[in-house]
Amino acid sequence: MTPPIEIPVSRIPTSRLEQIDFNNLEFGKHTADHMLIVEYDKGEWGAPQIIPFGEISLSPTSLVLHYAQTVFEGMKAFKMADGGVSIFRIEKHYQRFLKSLERMCMPAIPEDIFKEGIKQLVKTDTAWIPSTEGGALYLRPFMIATEQRLGVKISDKYLFMVVTSPVGPYYAKPLNMKIEIEYVRAAEGGTGYAKCGGNYGASFLPTQLARQQGYDQVLWTDAKEHKYLDEAGTMNVMFVIDGILATPPLSTSILDGVTRDSILTLASELGIVAEQRRITVDELETALSAGRVTEAFGAGTAAVVAPIENISIRGKEYPLPKWNADSFMMRVKKQLSDIRTGAVADAKSWNTIV
Ligand SMILES: Cc1ncc(COP(=O)(O)O)c(C=O)c1O
Known part of the structure; x- marks a missing residue:
């Protein structure tokens, strides 16, 4: 078995955790402290990093903004009864992400970046997983086309990122x-x-x-x-x-x-x-x-x-x-x-x- 990849973590100086009311979470409103980011260029993936959640800068001619070369996933991490943390069906979400990428002519994300990246991000922000019944940390991996060009084409450059959001029990209105x-x-x-x-x-x-x-x-x-x-x-x-x-x-x-x-x-x-x-x-x-x-x-x-x-x-x-x-x-x-x-x-x- 290959050892898990090491992903450097640059920690946020002051957590935003205290600003969050875990008893009143609106789906997708708040993001946890950190995010994962990795670039693709010239046919290769760079080194993934976990950094403080924040804005990214994009050229106005980034292809994603014009031709919608972008795919995403949505899954959840849960606090377990024994205090551990579980991510639900990461393999199936990974396989679906690959299928979506293929349909949109985007490069496959390597399995270790996707899975280890998500695991290490969840570990970094474990404190953000609600302990309330039915609560979870919603995980949003996504990829966007970042090549700067106005012509309609398949991008040569991409960003893969994962951001996360604490969510409460979803009292679905009928x-x-x-x-x-x-x-x-x-x-x-x-x-x-x-x-x-x-x-x-x-x-x-x-x-x-x-x-x-x-x-x-x-x-x-x-x-x-x-x-x-x-x-x-x-x-x-x-x-x-x-x-x-x-x-x-x-x-x-x-x-x-x-x-x-x-x-x-x-x-x-x-x-x-x-x-x-x-x-x-x-x-x-x-x-x-x-x-x-x-x-x-x-x-x-x-x-x-x-x-x-x-x-x-x-x-x-x-x-x-x-x-x-x-x-x-x-x-x-x-x-x-x-x-x-x-x-x-x-x-x-x-x-x-x-
Ligand atoms: C269009 C569409 N259909 C179905 C689903 C349900 O899929 P899943 O159970 O994987 O969340 C989703 C949500 O992801 C969706 O966006």
Whole structure:
């Protein structure tokens, strides 16, 4: 085994920790004291460094600012019951990051820089991981194209960085969702499966319009026919229909969510059959009308599980039944939390202990 890479740490003179109210954390508002940074130039990665969190300087002609060559990840580190620290499913996030980079013609980040870099950054800012139940340190690795040029081209220079943010338990307000049948987030063959910045910019207008109509988020449908369900804004979507867990299959237009994968993996041990299959809007509408949909929820790193209380299909509202602690979504949320904090055995080796 190769020894872990040594990453120099330049510490912040005075921590900002005391300015933070850990009982009132707004998602993504505060950043921890340090960040990881490494440059790519002339076909090679430089030496990663951990430095105080702060501004970076970029030329106005940095390619990322014009042509959106940028990808990111989002994962979490948790305080465990025994006082240790775990990072959830770093390998799966690394693999997805590589896939996103490949789609955007960006260079692969070496595994040791990504994994050791994140581990050492989390270790440096361990004090920033909330101990509150459901709290975590949200980790945001990202890469941007920094070559200075106005012409449309693939950049020759990049920055890879990791910043982190303490987040509290996400008391997800039950969601009122609108099935989107006019606008498109991603088409087959496009970049929907990559976690690239452009996907999110493209989703703002339809989401804003849905909010003006009183909905929280849109549920995207396929770009060609608006017939099949894809996913939500920052979550995959899951239903319990006739007692079976159903979620759209992976494709080039939806993100391979780590939470989605974890829930599908845990489903059988929680006593439910899981199906990854195409779900049409019509099928969902028929099943909702007949009261055969007992649960609908979003699945993603931020909220883990976000219950859906209403779905709007072509202007018609379909309320969902109230959930409780015995609902599948709440049982799987608890199981995931128990694995992350070490309350139950990590049988799938999902935790990286820092
Ligand atoms: C578009 C989109 N879909 C799904 C997800 C859920 O993915 P994960 O469970 O890996 O957070 C996210 C969040 O990362 C997302 O941005």
